[in-house]
Amino acid sequence: MPEPAAKVPEPAAEVFSAPPSRCDLAIVGGGILGLAVARELTRRHPHSSVCVLEREVDLATHQTGHNSGVIHAGVYYAPGSLKARLCVEGARELYAYCAARGIRHEACGKLIVATERSELGRLEELERRGHANGVPGLRRVDGAGITELEPHARGIAALHSPATGIVDFAAVARAYAQDALQAGARIVTGCGVHAVHPGARTLRLEHARGATEVGHALFCAGAWSDRLAVAAGAPADPRIVPFRGAYLRLVDERRHLVRALIYPVPDPALPFLGVHLTRHIGGEVLIGPTALPVLARDAYALGRVQRADALDTLRWPGTWRMLARWWRPGVDELRHAASRAAFARAAARYVPALRAEDVRPAFAGVRAQALARDGRLVDDFAFSATERALHVRNAPSPAATSSLAIARYVADRAEEAFGLSP
Numbered sequence: 001m002p003e004p005a006a007k008v009p010e011p012a013a014e015v016f017s018a019p020p021s022r023c024d025l026a027i028v029g030g031g032i033l034g035l036a037v038a039r040e041l042t043r044r045h046p047h048s049s050v051c052v053l054e055r056e057v058d059l060a061t062h063q064t065g066h067n068s069g070v071i072h073a074g075v076y077y078a079p080g081s082l083k084a085r086l087c088v089e090g091a092r093e094l095y096a097y098c099a100a101r102g103i104r105h106e107a108c109g110k111l112i113v114a115t116e117r118s119e120l121g122r123l124e125e126l127e128r129r130g131h132a133n134g135v136p137g138l139r140r141v142d143g144a145g146i147t148e149l150e151p152h153a154r155g156i157a158a159l160h161s162p163a164t165g166i167v168d169f170a171a172v173a174r175a176y177a178q179d180a181l182q183a184g185a186r187i188v189t190g191c192g193v194h195a196v197h198p199g200a201r202t203l204r205l206e207h208a209r210g211a212t213e214v215g216h217a218l219f220c221a222g223a224w225s226d227r228l229a230v231a232a233g234a235p236a237d238p239r240i241v242p243f244r245g246a247y248l249r250l251v252d253e254r255r256h257l258v259r260a261l262i263y264p265v266p267d268p269a270l271p272f273l274g275v276h277l278t279r280h281i282g283g284e285v286l287i288g289p290t291a292l293p294v295l296a297r298d299a300y301a302l303g304r305v306q307r308a309d310a311l312d313t314l315r316w317p318g319t320w321r322m323l324a325r326w327w328r329p330g331v332d333e334l335r336h337a338a339s340r341a342a343f344a345r346a347a348a349r350y351v352p353a354l355r356a357e358d359v360r361p362a363f364a365g366v367r368a369q370a371l372a373r374d375g376r377l378v379d380d381f382a383f384s385a386t387e388r389a390l391h392v393r394n395a396p397s398p399a400a401t402s403s404l405a406i407a408r409y410v411a412d413r414a415e416e417a418f419g420l421s422p
């Protein structure tokens with residue numbers, strides 16, 4: 001059963017306060033990562049002044065507020081990768097944090113279902129990875145075991161991950177903001193940073209409300225992270241290419257078809273593809289997301305084009321190399337994005353009772369995926385450094401799950417790079 005609902009207080013009025021003219025540590029971006037980093041730094045450095053500069057009028061309005069809401073357990077990721085380590089640690093810490101802060105969450109478990117024999121090798125590899133990564137409670141089930149856990153699902157074998165769960169990441173981000181505010185941080189919204197000027201002893205951040213001289217900066221700008229990194233002097237590689245992820249939802253009378261989370265066996269090279277059936281913490285059942293390359297980093301509406309984003313994507317050699325390599329799954333994704341019936345049919349492979357008339361359109365999110373010049377989708381979390389600054393360059397799923405662990409990792413790197421003593 002879900003944990004009892006408890007109210008996370010909204011961030012206080014300080015969120016709207018004016019930006020400081022100077023501060024020791026500035027975080028650019030008020031999504032879950034920027035706020036987790038602000039929380040971590042204010043705890044470690046109570047005598048330093050910390051500010052968060054967020055472009056939008058609210059916090060957590062981009063990826064953090066438009067996602068599947070799944071606390072991933074760490075099954076998929078290559079052993080030894082940052083994703084594997086920070087996801088397993090981050091999920092454990094996130095459960096403890098939500099319990100302590102009264103944030104509604106549920107370890108509802110997930111089934112990764114194989115429907116054909118040809119998928120069994122990949123399922124085995126996932127099991128191996130999950131065990132190597134230290135995912136708790138992971139076990140193999142057969143067809144009967146699948147229907148015991150999910151009475152309407154069908155498959156020949158599955159992996160059950162009981163430690164996978166659900167939460168509202170925007171609520172988690174607001175709680176991090178509260179913690180940072182209480183520890184003395186200043187959080188300023190409506191304050192988009194548009195230029196970065198390294199000086200001898202400070203970094204000058206020019207923004208929508210003037211300028212702030214900062215000792216050091218940490219950039220956690222999601223889909224816009226490459227632009228700010230380049231503005232601060234970093235190489236252009238990798239570039240962010242936005243992928244729109246649209247969801248359908250099951251109509252209320254058919255929600256009983258899905259108890260928890262039902263996922264396909266992914267292609268290890270494109271782990272985010274495939275139709276996922278996900279129960280949301282509010283009770284809704286979502287189907288999706290799709291993964292369609294788009295021409296705006298805020299393409300919440302299909303067909304939205306931002307000239308600068310379109311030019312950045314189309315002029316990047318990696319885009320054409322990626323399309324040449326992955327055109328076949330791209331055609332499938334296009335079909336799912338274009339046809340609700342085709343998307344519902346793909347989900348019915350796992351839940352045969354599901355029909356096109358059971359679904360309605362829901363919302364869409366936009367993934368900030370880093371794409372290398374050679375056409376490689378950057379798989380692991382990636383960070384880089386410039387003069388007096390650190391940049392989060394690739395933080396796709398499971399970065400929300402991993403947020404507390406990523407914040408620790410970033411704070412450790414910042415202390416080392418900036419010579420900050422705890």
Ligand SMILES: Cc1cc2nc3c(=O)[nH]c(=O)nc-3n(C[C@H](O)[C@H](O)[C@H](O)COP(=O)(O)OP(=O)(O)OC[C@H]3O[C@@H](n4cnc5c(N)ncnc54)[C@H](O)[C@@H]3O)c2cc1C
Binds near residue numbers: 061067
């Ligand atoms: C469709 C979808 C499904 C997902 N599902 C899951 C899931 O189930 N589980 C999971 O763990 N992860 C999931 N993720 C990934 C997760 O949502 C992200 O990894 C996470 O939210 C990244 O947080 P962030 O703070 O880096 O980015 P964001 O939340 O995008 O925040 C970046 C912030 O930076 C601000 N910003 C940008 N430019 C500037 C500027 N110039 N000046 C000031 N501010 C700026 C933006 O306005 C924004 O608020 C999903 C993502 C998507 C899109």
